Amino acid sequence: MTSCFSPDYRTARKLILQKTAAAGDWTHEAFKHPVSGRDGEPVYTDVFWKGPKDATRVLTISSGIHGVEGFCGSAAQCQFIEDAPPLAEDTAILLIHAVNPYGFSHLRRVNENNVDLNRNFIDFDAGLPQNEKYRELYDLLNPDELPPEGADTIIARVEELRASMEALDFMKAVTGGQYEFPDGIQFGGREPAWSRRTMEKIWDSYLSHAAIVVQIDVHTGLGPSGLGLLMMAADDEEPHKALTAEWFGDMFVTPRPHSASDTILGGYMNAGMENHLGARTWVIPMTLEYGTEPAKAVLGMLIEDNWLTHHGDVESERGRDIRQRLLRVFYPDDKAWKDAVLTRARDVFDRALAGLQSLSPEKRYPQ
Ligand SMILES: [Zn+2]
Numbered sequence: 001m002t003s004c005f006s007p008d009y010r011t012a013r014k015l016i017l018q019k020t021a022a023a024g025d026w027t028h029e030a031f032k033h034p035v036s037g038r039d040g041e042p043v044y045t046d047v048f049w050k051g052p053k054d055a056t057r058v059l060t061i062s063s064g065i066h067g068v069e070g071f072c073g074s075a076a077q078c079q080f081i082e083d084a085p086p087l088a089e090d091t092a093i094l095l096i097h098a099v100n101p102y103g104f105s106h107l108r109r110v111n112e113n114n115v116d117l118n119r120n121f122i123d124f125d126a127g128l129p130q131n132e133k134y135r136e137l138y139d140l141l142n143p144d145e146l147p148p149e150g151a152d153t154i155i156a157r158v159e160e161l162r163a164s165m166e167a168l169d170f171m172k173a174v175t176g177g178q179y180e181f182p183d184g185i186q187f188g189g190r191e192p193a194w195s196r197r198t199m200e201k202i203w204d205s206y207l208s209h210a211a212i213v214v215q216i217d218v219h220t221g222l223g224p225s226g227l228g229l230l231m232m233a234a235d236d237e238e239p240h241k242a243l244t245a246e247w248f249g250d251m252f253v254t255p256r257p258h259s260a261s262d263t264i265l266g267g268y269m270n271a272g273m274e275n276h277l278g279a280r281t282w283v284i285p286m287t288l289e290y291g292t293e294p295a296k297a298v299l300g301m302l303i304e305d306n307w308l309t310h311h312g313d314v315e316s317e318r319g320r321d322i323r324q325r326l327l328r329v330f331y332p333d334d335k336a337w338k339d340a341v342l343t344r345a346r347d348v349f350d351r352a353l354a355g356l357q358s359l360s361p362e363k364r365y366p367q
Helices: 009-023 068-084 101-106 132-141 154-163 168-173 193-204 239-248 268-278 295-309 315-332 334-359
Strands: 027-032 044-050 057-063 092-097 210-225 229-232 252-254 280-290
Touching: 009 027, 009 044, 009 068, 009 092, 027 193, 044 154, 044 193, 044 268, 057 068, 057 268, 057 334, 068 101, 068 168, 068 210, 068 295, 068 334, 092 101, 092 193, 092 334, 132 154, 132 168, 132 315, 154 168, 154 295, 168 315, 210 229, 210 334, 229 239, 229 334, 239 334, 268 280, 280 334, 295 315
Parallel strands: 057 092, 057 210, 210 280, 229 252
Antiparallel strands: 027 044, 044 092, 229 280
16 A cells, blocks of 8 residues: 555645546545646645535545645545545545645745745734744754754754753744744745635635534654654543544643734644634544654754755755755655554544544534
């Protein structure tokens, strides 16, 4: 089943189109991105639907919001097309392939404007969130010149900071997102990006009948290698915190943001989906994160890639080397890793579908 893994965006798209066409019971719609792919080819966010159009229970699985991380989610979706269990009545599956097709094709995590799309789903009318600590770290994280050996000395300094700060403060400062520096890592944008607007269109047109949505957004680059960690933001009293623990066992659950300072570490697509669909739809929003390499190696590659984009030459030997190493930090060329990814994906998706099919809207507000 490792044949579900592709070497590039174009192959990944072709494969999922072939698999859904061969299965015969999926509808397809393509949303063309305004900017071309790496070889000048058009790139798309593709949407696949299986089941009754007016189903009130929908399992949604999205891949590639962080472009280059899309290889993993694409393979997991591809496998699910082949071996998803039969659907119960009033249930449908919605697959969204390549939320950020530009980044998938160009081997970047961000979009064509350097935007981390999973920080872009904020309320821009409410004013931009401030990340003061990031401002202090801007020069360190976004150097004009990169030493020949890469980001090692920067990462050593970042690790010193990690040791001297509260864990949550460190996360907010370095990875929480920032809205001030368009050429910096973790930039969340200044307005809703194409991918966000496209996702909102997709939710409007496909989920208008949905009463319950179980959403799984697939990522790589966080956690122990090969492990698929399920994560969710939920408060204790929300019924899906206990329900998902029944379905999957222990998950990594963080409280929802409740104050302005919590807005940093926000802007996630899953939260955007909940806000967009509103109170009439019960969304159970999860992230499936597959570990690859240690966090400092991943951050080091983001720093190198961002330096390359703004100060280097992508087509130089060094540029190609950085992009290749970035690819491998989010998409290891390792059969055991790929096997572990697909085994875990099958289990998670099957349990999610079974869990969804056991729900009715009344369970949202238990007596
Ligand atoms: Zn990600």
